[in-house]
Amino acid sequence: MSQKRYTNENNNLSTKKPKKTEALQELLNIRPDLKGKEIYFFPTLDKYFKGIIIYNGKENKAHIYCTKNNQNFNTFFKWINHLKNQRLFKGKRSSLATIFLEPNPTCPLIASILSSTDYIPYWKKTYLINTIDILSYIQQKILPGEEFAGTSIQEISEGLEFKFSTKENQPEKKLLIFSRGGLHNYEVYVLNKIIQEIYLPFPSKETERTLDEIIKIIKFVFFANVCCGQNTSENISLSNEAYRQIDCTLIVKENYICENCLKLKKTLQQIQRRNLSGIIPTKINKAHIYCTKNNQNFNTFFKWINHLKNQRLFKGKRSSLATIFLEPNPTCPLIASILSSTDYIPYWKKTYLINTIDILSYIQQKILPGEEFAGTSIQEISEGLEFKFSTKENQPEKKLLIFSRGGLHNYEVYVLNKIIQEIYLPFPSKETERTLDEIIKIIKFVFFANVCCGQNTSENISLSNEAYRQIDCTLIVKENYICENCLKLKKTLQQIQRRNLSGIIPTKIVYASKEILIEKINLQRKTIKKQNELISNLKDLLNKKIEKEENNVSNEIANIAHVVSEKVKNNDIDISNFHPIFQELIRIQSGKSKGTRYHPM
Structure with missing residues (x-):
């Protein structure tokens, strides 16, 4: 038997596979x-x-x-x-x-490298590309003398940006390739406008692409021409600039001009030949208004304005004669001033007819060196203008914001990034109608106003030369160099300094000495301790009184008391609004077992 077992063990050892190395x-x-x-x-x-x-x-x-x-x-x-x-x-x-x-x-x-060969690659070989592959391929191709010479590349969020150098004064072309989870899409831009997919030879939507397909896209954009449009020097006596048809494809594969712009060019050439030959066209020319908001044509002012109203872009009625101007400025002449009709009433009041353009046109000359507001910087912000006035004698910067909305104007003044309250300003800051003169007065006030210097630390405290201010500092002053509130603080500090130098101790300090404070705290502790002892004694007396006066009650009342006590234990009933004595009685009764005792309250 033992010999058989020995034989079986040898067989098991000989058939056992060696342990595989990790x-x-x-x-x-x-x-x-x-x-x-x-x-x-x-x-x-x-x-x-x-x-x-x-x-x-x-x-x-x-x-x-x-x-x-x-x-x-x-x-x-x-x-x-x-x-x-x-x-x-x-x-x-x-x-x-x-x-x-x-x-x-x-x-x-x-x-x-390993001996194991029974693995399946996780990624498909045909689509196994990312931005690193594209970069590694293209970096040699953009060197001088190579295929894509003059191209600049930079990495952007989830992709690459290619900028192709201009050829023969053509505008710059830009290609964006995005890579997300093995899928790729691209966008082509000319004159900061995206090229529609119908004008591109390859679909631009997100899909799997090989490296060869990506290179084909790059080649197409690199070698493609930009539509030259219609040159102004050919038909119009303007500078040599190009303008294009609204539906210009922007990019062309073979020619130098797209089909849509070519039609425009031929039409203009026909008109030019007619004008030179003196031929009057049989068709009566009609004017239209092209609305840049909705990309539609209208043959009357009324239809244009009514369409904008139906789009809920404004409310109420508007007269075209009183609200349409030849410049983006409602102070310039109306179209009614050109027409023979004179029976129109201006929609906007002349006295309040100002906007940010008027303020800018007035102030731009005044901020030059040597002028009234020299050193002031201006920039346009959302619905208004921002003025920053240069510092004078180490004063902090002053900032003025003027907002214009629908002919109404309001303003805000900032010093040390804090807004100045209206009570400290000479003009109301709320939104209202204002003339240009009123706006200029506000600018003048802020420009010439002084900033409160506060209380200088070098005068009273051995710190660096810094200024600190009263909490209710007005920040801006009209005549002096310090506001009234900070002046009071300065005088108070000077009085305290003089007392300290003379050795006089103020009478109020006696009541705030350390010994008196300790004595008061100890007295308060004793009072609290006595109150706690009194509460404890009352609680004990109350428990004894309840135990002496307990009576047997019926089972129904006992059950009600038990239900109430259980709800009190589970915090289902709020007894915090009861008198403290009743609260204590309820808690004592809640501690009893169900049944037979109840205090007759």
């Missing part, structure tokens, strides 16, 4: 030169995590140092599983199919 250890056994080298785990096509292979000579084992979490792992599986638990990616990943020796998912996998 992938990390096997990798280092095959490639010892990878000690200290970086490896890259790609959970997605455009995202990777870096690890470093570290060899421990004492343990004779390799580890992976994760640069993301500064931790060591002795297997690829533990490293990947840890990153997954950190919610850095979702799903399962095979280390053999997703770990590379370079930060590029197109280079060989670690599985190509």
